[in-house]
Amino acid sequence: MFSKAHQRLLAWYQTHGRHDLPWRNTDDPYKIWVSEIMLQQTQVKTVLERFYFPFLEAFPTLQDLADADLDEVLKKWEGLGYYTRARNLHKTALLSTPSLPQSVHELKALPGIGESTAHAVAAFAFHTPVPIMDANIKRILYRVFAIKKATDKVLWEYARKLFDEEHPYDFNQAMMDLGSILCQSRRTACKQCPFSSVCLGKEDPFAYPQKKVKRAIPVRQKKIIVHHHRGRYGMRQRSSRFLHGLWSFTEIGSDEEMDVSRRLGDISQQYSHFRLDAEVYLHEASIDEHEWFTLEEISALALSGADHKVVTLLKQR
Ligand code: SF4
Known part of the structure; x- marks a missing residue:
């Protein structure tokens, strides 16, 4: 049923695909x-420009990564x-x-590797003939099969149906590029699309999938306390699940009492599920339970975006 569309897709990919990634x-x-x-939660451009090469330079092989400290x-x-x-x-x-x-x-039995990543690594690293799934491909499946809503299990069935064995x-590779170039979430180029003749959703592509109702992101109000003693700043390594392992200044509730301190300013940090607004x-x-660092030493520690903003306030004071 899809063999003509497969041929058109491959021809399109030869000419328009992102072969230089x-x-x-x-x-x-x-x-x-x-x-x-x-790439699970970060765009190609950001990964390419800022993270992929420095990471591989620091840890060129699997063994190098295994030998490294988690802090690094x-x-x-x-x-x-x-x-x-x-x-x-x-x-x-x-x-x-x-x-x-x-x-x-x-692959799926390893930490951090779910269904989609396992398929992608098997397909791209070992040339295993399995379909892959990412946000772009999901969107194509919703549109080609005119589905408004589906579970991941159902989407995998559609992925296998459309797959070119x-x-x-x-x-x-071509499917990922089609999703990021022609079949985008807010813009489609159905006339140039290799799936145009088989796509059931092309008359109204934005109806697929059904839009989710966006919920307002909650705001968490906090106070961040920077303990300072003899030119050094007190920090602790986070032990909670969120941001686990990163170093942080002390966070307390916005209505918690504290000794008189000097206000340095305010910071705001957007996370995926909430926004942090904090007075610093x-x-x-x-304080006994802290470790103490100079600003120079802090720059070598792994910090959250919020704590980086606190460091900027410290440098400005
Ligand atoms: S025809 Fe349009 S809606 Fe269908 S897959 Fe192609 S770009 Fe997307």
């Missing part, structure tokens, strides 16, 4: 896996957010040296 020009499963993890890995991940990805990357390196497994089943590798105070005191 570095993770497409390597057979190294480690590099492909790193790119897949980075978190520091290199700084700015990418979703730090669980970095912790799982490190755990998986420790578990899978000297090389990543090849099958979807074995004769050219699996190029098909997967400097407090001259030595």
Whole structure:
């Protein structure tokens, strides 16, 4: 049913595909896996311009990543957010040296590798003939099959239906490019699209998938206290699940009482599920449970975006 559309897709990909992406020009499963993890929640442009190459320079092989301290890995991940990805990357390196497994089943058993990443690594690193799924491909499936709403399980069935078993590798690459170039969330070019003749949703592409109702992002009000003693600043390594392993100043509730301190300013930081608004105070005191660093030493630690803003306030004072 789709063989003509497959041919058109491959021809389109030869001419318009993004063939220069570095993770497409390597057979190294480690590099492909790193790119897949980075791209889970971050755009191609950001990954390419700021993170992919410095990370691989610091940890050129799976063994180098396994040998590194988690602190070093978190520091290199700084700015990418979703730090669980970095912790799982490190755990998986420790578990899978000297090389990543090849099958979807074995890949899925490793920390931080879900269904989609396992398929992508198997398909791109080991040329396993399996379909892949990312946000772009989901959108194409919704539109080609005119589906308003579906579970991931159902979408995988559609992915297998549309899959080109004769050219699996190029098909997967082409699908990702089609989603980011022609079948975008707010713009489509259906006339130029290789799926135009088979796409059931092309008359009203934006009806698929059905829009989710956006909920307002909650705001968390906090106070951030920077303890200062003899030119050093008190910090602790976070032990909570959120931002686990990153170093932080002291955070308290916005209505919690504290000793008189000097206000340094305010910061605001957007996270995926809330926004942090915090008043920042400097407090001259030595607190036992902290470790103490100069500003120069702090610059070598892995910090959250919010704590980086606090450091900027400290430098400005
Ligand atoms: S025909 Fe239009 S809606 Fe359908 S897949 Fe192509 S670009 Fe998307």
